[in-house]
Amino acid sequence: MNAVDGVSFEVDRGEIVGIVGESGSGKTMTALSLLRLIPEPGKITSGRILYGEKDVAQMTDEEIREFRGNEIAMIFQDPMTSLNPVLRIGFQVEEAMIAHQRFTNKQAKERVVPMLQRVRIPAAKDRVRDYPHQFSGGMRQRAMIAMGVSNEPSLLIADEPTTALDVTVQASIIELIRDLSRELRAAVILITHNMALVASLCNRVIVMYAGRVVEEGPTRAIFKNPQHPYTWSLLRSMPRVDEKEKERLISIKGLPPDLGKMPPGCKFHPRCKFRVDRCFTEEPPLAEVDPGQQARCWVLMKNIPDPEAQAKT
Amino acid sequence: MSAQAAPTAATDPTLKSPILRVEDLVKYFPTGSGLFGRSVVHAVDGVSLAIQAGETLGLVGESGCGKSTLGRVVVRLLPATSGHVYFKDTDLTKVRGEKLRRTRQEIQMIFQDPYASLNPRMTVGDIVAEPLRNFGVARGRKAEQKVQEVMRVVGLNPNFVNRYPHEFSGGQRQRIGIARALVLNPTFIVADEPVSALDVSIQAQIVNLMEDLQEKFQLTFLFIAHDLSVVRHISDRIAVMYLGKIVEIGPSASIRDRPLHPYTKVLESSVPVPDPDIEATRKPILLKGEIPSPVNPPSGCRFHTRCPIAQQICTDVEPPLEMKESGRFAACHFAGQL
Numbered sequence: 001m002n003a004v005d006g007v008s009f010e011v012d013r014g015e016i017v018g019i020v021g022e023s024g025s026g027k028t029m030t031a032l033s034l035l036r037l038i039p040e041p042g043k044i045t046s047g048r049i050l051y052g053e054k055d056v057a058q059m060t061d062e063e064i065r066e067f068r069g070n071e072i073a074m075i076f077q078d079p080m081t082s083l084n085p086v087l088r089i090g091f092q093v094e095e096a097m098i099a100h101q102r103f104t105n106k107q108a109k110e111r112v113v114p115m116l117q118r119v120r121i122p123a124a125k126d127r128v129r130d131y132p133h134q135f136s137g138g139m140r141q142r143a144m145i146a147m148g149v150s151n152e153p154s155l156l157i158a159d160e161p162t163t164a165l166d167v168t169v170q171a172s173i174i175e176l177i178r179d180l181s182r183e184l185r186a187a188v189i190l191i192t193h194n195m196a197l198v199a200s201l202c203n204r205v206i207v208m209y210a211g212r213v214v215e216e217g218p219t220r221a222i223f224k225n226p227q228h229p230y231t232w233s234l235l236r237s238m239p240r241v242d243e244k245e246k247e248r249l250i251s252i253k254g255l256p257p258d259l260g261k262m263p264p265g266c267k268f269h270p271r272c273k274f275r276v277d278r279c280f281t282e283e284p285p286l287a288e289v290d291p292g293q294q295a296r297c298w299v300l301m302k303n304i305p306d307p308e309a310q311a312k313t
Numbered sequence: 314m315s316a317q318a319a320p321t322a323a324t325d326p327t328l329k330s331p332i333l334r335v336e337d338l339v340k341y342f343p344t345g346s347g348l349f350g351r352s353v354v355h356a357v358d359g360v361s362l363a364i365q366a367g368e369t370l371g372l373v374g375e376s377g378c379g380k381s382t383l384g385r386v387v388v389r390l391l392p393a394t395s396g397h398v399y400f401k402d403t404d405l406t407k408v409r410g411e412k413l414r415r416t417r418q419e420i421q422m423i424f425q426d427p428y429a430s431l432n433p434r435m436t437v438g439d440i441v442a443e444p445l446r447n448f449g450v451a452r453g454r455k456a457e458q459k460v461q462e463v464m465r466v467v468g469l470n471p472n473f474v475n476r477y478p479h480e481f482s483g484g485q486r487q488r489i490g491i492a493r494a495l496v497l498n499p500t501f502i503v504a505d506e507p508v509s510a511l512d513v514s515i516q517a518q519i520v521n522l523m524e525d526l527q528e529k530f531q532l533t534f535l536f537i538a539h540d541l542s543v544v545r546h547i548s549d550r551i552a553v554m555y556l557g558k559i560v561e562i563g564p565s566a567s568i569r570d571r572p573l574h575p576y577t578k579v580l581e582s583s584v585p586v587p588d589p590d591i592e593a594t595r596k597p598i599l600l601k602g603e604i605p606s607p608v609n610p611p612s613g614c615r616f617h618t619r620c621p622i623a624q625q626i627c628t629d630v631e632p633p634l635e636m637k638e639s640g641r642f643a644a645c646h647f648a649g650q651l
Contacts, residue, residue: 022512122602136603166375166539171583171597193513196542196585200592219589237517239546241584242569242591246546248524251517255482271514 003029003042003259005211013154016181016188018198018219020234021208024256027191030208031157034189035072036064051155069100073148077160079140083132089143090116090128096147111150119146119176138169142176149180156181159191174201195238199223207231210257210267213286217293227295227302229274233311250311266298273311274299320636322552322562323361327640332366332501332533333387338396340379340386344608355607356382358557359396361634364501369527369534371548371565373541373580377604378554384503384537388422389413400501418448421494425506427486431478437464438474441492448497463492466529468522484515488522495526503535508543520547541584545569553577556615557607559634563641573643575620575651598651614645622651 004026011017021027032038034049036056049056051071059067076082084092090112097108116124119142132140141161148156158177162170178201181188190201198205198219205222207215207230215228226232236250254271257263263270269279278298286296301307320326323336340357356379364370374380385391387398389405398405403416421444424430431440441460445451451459461471467488478486487507494502504523508516520543526532538544544551545565552562553576561574572578582598600619605611611618617627626646634644643649 022514139603167541167583168375168579168597168600172599174585175597175599194585195513195587196592199587199589200585200595223587223589234513235587237514238587239520239542240586240588241542241545241581242586243542243545249517249520249546251521252514253518255484255515256512 002045003211004033006047007208007211007213008047009206009213009216011155011187011189013187014181014185015204016178016190016202017204017206018190018192018202019206019208020192020195020198022193022256024210024259025208026211027208028159029211031074031159031189031191034155034157035068035074066100070102070151071153072155072157073151073153075141075144075148075156075158075161077163079137079144079164080132082144083140085132087131088128089130089132089135093128093143093147093150097150100151102151115146115150116143119143119149119180120172121146136169137165138173141165141169141173145173145176145180149184149186152184153186154184155187155189156184157189157191160193161190162197163192163194170197177201195223195235196240207234210262211259212267212296213294214268214297215293215295216286217290221290221293225290225293225302227289227293227300228268228297229272229299229301230268231295232301232307233273236308236311248312250308266296273313274301274304274307321361322559322634322636322642323363325363325636325640325642328363328365330366331363332401333364333535334397334399335360335362335383335387336397336399337361338383338386338398339394340382340391341394352608355557355610357386358610360554360557360559362552362559362562364533364535365549366500366533367527367531368549369536369547371544371551372535372537372554373539373544373551374554375539375604377556377607379557379607380537380539380554381505383554384422384505384535387535388420388503389417390422414448418444418450418497419500421497421499421502423487423490423494423502423504423507426510427483427490428478430490431486433478436475436477437469437481437489440478440489441474441496444493444497450497459496460492463496466495466526467492468518482515483511484518487511487519491519491522491526495530498530499532501533501535503537505537506539507536509538509540516543523547541580542586553580556605556610558615558644559642560616560645561641561643562634563643567641571649573637573641573648574616574645575622575647576616577643578651579621622647 007030019027033044044057093112093115094108097103112128113124121142162173202219205219206213209230215231233252252271265281266279266283269275284296284298286294289295323334338360341353342356344352344354372380386393393406438460442456445456464471469488508519536547548565551565551568552559555576561577572581579598602619613629613631614627617623632644632646634642637643637648
């Protein structure tokens with residue numbers, strides 16, 4: 001089975017790229033392959049992951065270890081399961097710095113409190129001695145971010161960093177990620193199912209469906225002028241908090257395909273309201289639709305005269 | 314006290330035919346013994362509200378605010394500590410025996426996790442038919458027919474009656490949960506986070522289904538969720554909860570345009586919208602501190618420890634949930650001033 005199939009993209013320093021998709025779309029697997037962390041028996045069967053000039057897929061175990069610790073940081077959805085419950089927060093942040101040998105033990109110790117302050121943990125001096133259970137969900141996520149950025153990585157991968165958090169806490173974590181990306185001049189990859197978060201944080205968006213990139217482009221283009229029917233429908237299936245008049249949501253019928261039973265042709269065609277004959281048999285390539293914007297579709301939304309009406313039928 | 318009692322959220326004069334009235338409802342959970350004797354979680358602490366027949370009241374709040382507990386006490390899955398829940402004219406906190414059974418047929422619940430709330434060893438047909446048997450409404454052929462009819466109504470293939478929950482996707486499982494809730498022809502349904510566990514494209518299917526069912530069967534919903542966007546879309550009126558109390562309640566559209574309680578305003582400002590142009594200028598109001606413990610809630614207004622506009626009076630005096638404008642209630646000394 002191919003969980004991720006022929007995915008290509010680039011992220012520049014200082015840029016925040018969003019990878020959006022529903023469960024099973026391959027967004028997390030894509031991120032894990034960047035770190036070569038795919039769970040067994042999964043493996044990267046083809047393709048290259050270039051970090052500057054180096055190919056991550058070809059690195060030795062020693063090289064990949066160094067690369068993960070010094071260049072990349074990853075923030076996961078559930079901070080409680082990623083923190084060790086029996087070790088103090090401060091010790092865990094310190095350990096993260098020592099493990100990758102960028103700092104001496106003494107330097108690491110001195111950096112702990114400033115790191116916690118940097119991620120805006122109040123009363124950081126007192127709270128370094130706390131255990132994870134004494135932290136709220138939002139504070140735990142901040143501690144995780146502190147561990148991640150303590151080595152000043154150049155790439156930060158955040159996998160659903162706010163999904164488990166309340167919306168008021170989410171707002172502050174998003175602000176923090178935005179500020180850190182600026183301060184560190186790091187590239188950020190935000191993996192999420194939440195299109196609104198992408199609109200808020202990202203410069204560029206990659207939309208994934210069934211292990212493929214179906215559309216990619218600058219955030220504004222993707223939201224204002226989506227060309228793939230999946231992107232278009234996804235945006236209209238979400239209720240908006242600023243909704244003025246109650247409009248019926250456009251739902252996408254059916255389910256994403258099973259990895260073991262991929263449909264022929266375009267992988268979205270069984271659920272697509274705009275499909276043509278060709279979609280049933282031939283998979284479209286990811287092709288440029290506008291400068292910097294690519295979509296994997298034979299039809300493209302700009303060629304549909306009244307998509308709203310057609311989608312409601 | 315004046316002779317003419319001021320309207321409360323339970324006696325909102327703008328609601329012409331309320332089907333449910335909650336008055337001063339309290340639910341405490343004991344948490345064993347604390348340092349100074351027994352301590353209690355003030356999960357729901359003096360809640361009053363009313364729900365108009367045929368409407369959807371959205372109940373929104375962050376984790377731990379007591380919204381799920383409130384839903385469970387309303388359907389009497391949990392006993393109330395004190396207060397009243399009037400469904401039509403029956404006090405659900407007092408009624409027992411045969412009358413309770415009859416009233417319960419009219420009140421159903423839909424749960425967040427459709428997998429955990431369906432017995433994995435029962436077929437879909439049996440799951441949906443179980444309420445019919447429990448209440449002795451129908452058996453045999455008649456029950457089978459009713460089950461197939463309800464399955465069709467919620468968009469499930471009636472030929473799947475002999476399948477088990479694990480053979481269905483999350484969205485279909487939620488449809489099974491809805492079918493089970495509908496089979497007794499209820500009038501009032503409490504839906505506790507019914508779409509939070511579902512993918513975005515599936516969420517819309519279930520939201521649309523609930524809207525269709527409401528119209529078709531004139532259902533009344535109490536829709537509990539943490540996601541203000543979903544609540545805004547589906548609800549006629551919205552109640553906002555914070556730390557066991559309702560801080561604001563009123564028509565969804567007017568709350569959107571002009572929230573009265575500072576906490577409502579903070580919530581509204583925190584939710585991102587899928588529009589990069591709006592997001593470029595939206596400034597979330599960031600709250601200081603953390604949500605206090607419901608074991609030992611703050612004095613006065615419970616939001617005062619985090620409120621951007623709190624004054625001394627907010628620490629000293631608890632503001633009642635009172636009608637500030639027609640149909641709009643807020644519990645704040647400085648309503649509308651943030």
